[in-house]
Amino acid sequence: MSTPDTDNSRPTDHAEAQRNRILDAARQCFIDYGFHAASMSRIAETAGISQGLAYRYFKNKNAIILAIIERQLNDRRLLIDQIKTSGQYLQRILDWLLDPAKVKPNTMDPVLFLEMSAEASRDPEVKQALLHADSQYRADFYRQMRKFAAEAGKSISDEELETRFFALQCIIEGVFIRNVRQEKKSKELNRYAAQFITKLLTV
Secondary structure, X not given: OXXXXXXXXXXXXXXXHHHHHHHHHHHHHHHHHOOOOOOHHHHHHHHOOOHXXXXXHXXXXXXXXXXXXXXXXXXXXXXXHOOOOHHHHHHHHHHHHHOHHHXXXXXXXXXXXXXXXXXXXOOHHHHHHHHHHHHHHHHHHHHHHHHHHHHOOOOOOHHHHHHHHHHXXXXXXXXXXXXXXXXXXXXXXXXXXXXXXXXXXXX
């Protein structure tokens, strides 16, 4: 006989599974077709559900976009929280950027990054969500770098942290753009990016 706790958890678990199914389908549609061509009907079809069911979980496509941004933020923060050493932190960043197959599939895809950036220029809600995500990434970066500096018997100023974070963002976003524009990933480009990132994450 099922316990009350088990009975109460079933609808929540099912709803969460359905929600993630829709988000996974939408993410792929946004990558394959772009935000505007990826209609709710196409997303529902990709998820293998009815359009009406998709609307039960998300009132519109914009709500899906915001949920994807939130999920990516949570997934990336979880990955960072599992890191114990500066070497692991560096390797995680390099894997996430240069070998994304090694990390969770919900982390940022280069094409999706460009789609979100373009949408942020038109939609204030998407822009605000991305700015919030950036602020969280910045806070995590500061926390980790201060921790590693302290473990090495060093200190690092807020100004230095901000400079390094800005440079790291520029490198990562630049690699994303280049990898979208090129038919094949440039090993040389990735090697240079890895060298700069290693310097930025060394205390």
